[in-house]
Amino acid sequence: MATLLVRTDFDHPEAWETLCHTLETPTADGVHADVVTVDDPAYRGLTPEQVLDRAPDASGVRLVAVADTAALSTAELPLLTIDVAAEPPRSLRVVAAELWSIDNNLSLAAMDYEEFADAADESGVFRGFRGF
Numbered sequence: 001m002a003t004l005l006v007r008t009d010f011d012h013p014e015a016w017e018t019l020c021h022t023l024e025t026p027t028a029d030g031v032h033a034d035v036v037t038v039d040d041p042a043y044r045g046l047t048p049e050q051v052l053d054r055a056p057d058a059s060g061v062r063l064v065a066v067a068d069t070a071a072l073s074t075a076e077l078p079l080l081t082i083d084v085a086a087e088p089p090r091s092l093r094v095v096a097a098e099l100w101s102i103d104n105n106l107s108l109a110a111m112d113y114e115e116f117a118d119a120a121d122e123s124g125v126f127r128g129f130r131g132f
Contacts, residue, residue, distance in 0.1 A: 012072035
């Protein structure tokens with residue numbers, strides 16, 4: 001089950017390139033996020049709700065990641081992830097280098113979205129599981 005990555009910020013092209021490279025680069029264990037990318041200026045400036053309303057049919061997608069201005073203007077590239085299986089959908093920021101963890105574990109049904117939300121730091125960003 002792939003994560004749908006939607007770009008809504010087009011003012012930071014270098015950060016977008018870095019983000020794409022980060023997501024494509026496997027970890028030391030050889031895993032990476034399975035993403036389907038929407039890189040279309042028609043999505044410029046959309047809110048998360050508008051992204052969900054306008055996103056292409058993504059049957060089987062559990063997670064939508066939004067590359068918005070908040071993500072692309074920060075060095076860690078904290079994507080806004082939205083769990084679309086929840087009603088209402090839940091959201092959490094995750095640094096790009098850790099998107100694989102949420103994507104892979106949700107796809108395998110090995111963990112629930114809440115576990116990642118519970119592991120977010122005080123600023124509400126998931127930066128990985130520390131101390132394991």
